[in-house]
Amino acid sequence: MELKPERLVAQLGAEAPRAAYLVAGAEPLLVLEAADAIRARARECGYAEREVFDADGREFDWNALDASFRAPSLFSAQRLIELRLPTGRPGKEGAEVIAGYCAEAQRAAKDGAGAPEIVLLVTAREWSRQHGGKWSEAIAGVGHVVLANPVRPHELEGWLESRMRQRGVRAERAAVQRLAERVQGNLLAAAQEVDKLALLAGEGTLDAARMESLVADAARFDVFRLVDAALAGQAAQAARMLAGLRAEGEAVPALMGMVVMELNRVAALARVQARGGNLAAEFKAQRVWDSKQAVYKRALSRHPAARWERFVVMAGAVDRIAKGRVRSGEEPADAWLALERLLVAVAEPKAAALAG
Structure with a gap:
């Protein structure tokens, strides 16, 4: 069964x-x-x-x-x-x-x-x-x-409500939404927050303000989820997560290794797809798990192969800016802004002009 x-x-x-x-x-x-x-x-x-x-x-x-x-x-x-x-x-x-x-x-x-x-x-x-x-x-x-399939974004609030009921916590819809915004799909962080609420919430129904005061910002602002958000087409989410990383004191060069690796991976997949090659075999060669292939396929559907190559070039430029290695003729720029422009361009076809 x-x-x-x-x-x-x-x-x-x-x-x-x-x-x-x-x-x-x-x-x-x-x-x-x-x-x-x-x-x-x-x-x-x-x-x-x-x-x-x-x-x-x-x-x-x-x-x-x-x-x-x-x-x-x-x-x-x-x-x-x-x-x-x-x-x-x-x-x-x-x-x-x-x-x-x-x-x-x-x-x-x-x-x-x-x-x-x-x-x-x-x-x-x-x-x-x-x-x-x-x-x-x-x-x-x-x-x-x-x-145990991942909880989809539109299912998260229902999942949180159910888990809170199991722990004896009652909350208004706005409070549940605020918690969902905080945990950003990280179920482990969500479970920890719900367990904490069971201890601290007391009697009554939580409103949004009370929820805000009780929970920590458990959103996982790490580079893995940042790149996933961009590949999934979530431009606003990627921008918010990037701002969170900046606020936590991260440095752009520390992020670029993963960004470049993922863009190179998608560019390789795009080349295979463009010439009608075996995409399933390339997924295997690139060590992309079955559970993540849907994200890459959605990303591939948004841009042609040539644009993915352009994104890789953009990532190299961001890395140079972050390290202060501006080429002759290039204007100094804000590395955080340049990285945000790149991620938004990856996530949103209408912003492809940002790729130059």
Whole structure:
């Protein structure tokens, strides 16, 4: 069965532990909380022993996992076996091991064996339809698949309201909006702020002013999110985040490494797309995760390949300005303003004239 993270806790409380669970998705907080809920339920039901396998590379020994499934426990009749699969791709050998375990669990259940001796918990940071296969279908057949997808911008306020209700916090719509503005989609920061509100808010309903006084500006004004905002077409957001970085005392040269790297990456993708090449292969070559490809595709749709090359040139100019290395004939300029112009041009086709 496939579940959303918010349904998992209720489902766990309504039944005995299943033989297998898969928790996967690009939102770390939701993956962590779902996995913690499964671990806690397993402990409650007597699964006192826990084994952890990290399948984070091609050298992982799948035979060791298979042997653990088959070996009797020395310490507890019931065990939780946790498989950490960051890429969400077990490969042929791993898929066979997982599917084989699930088949054995299914046979045991049909024979009336009662509660499974082993609960398998698989966690993955990357997930899409392409990741699934017979192995994940086998897990769904004997347990649950929990997909922890990122909370979309238009869903964030509802997510915050739900989480605050769970913590006993009531807030007006304007207050929830203010909190959403503060956390900027960073669910870990949002969860921390909600937990703090549960301690500090007291009785009554929070209004916007009270919310403002209680929460810190938890928005993650880091360069990674700055570039993501520009690539996603969020010009105003990128400008606001850049202002936040400046206010925090960051220096332009410290930001430009990531900016240049990302623009070079998109320019390479644009060149492949322009000549009708294999974009999927280039995504793989550029090490772009499946969960982030949609952002790059939206960015590619906004500008032709030649303009992406121009953006790379602009980034070089910004870096020179920031380091005081203005070329002969160039006028000294404000590096922060030049970087803002570049990011807005990346985000907004109508501002392409800013690229010169």
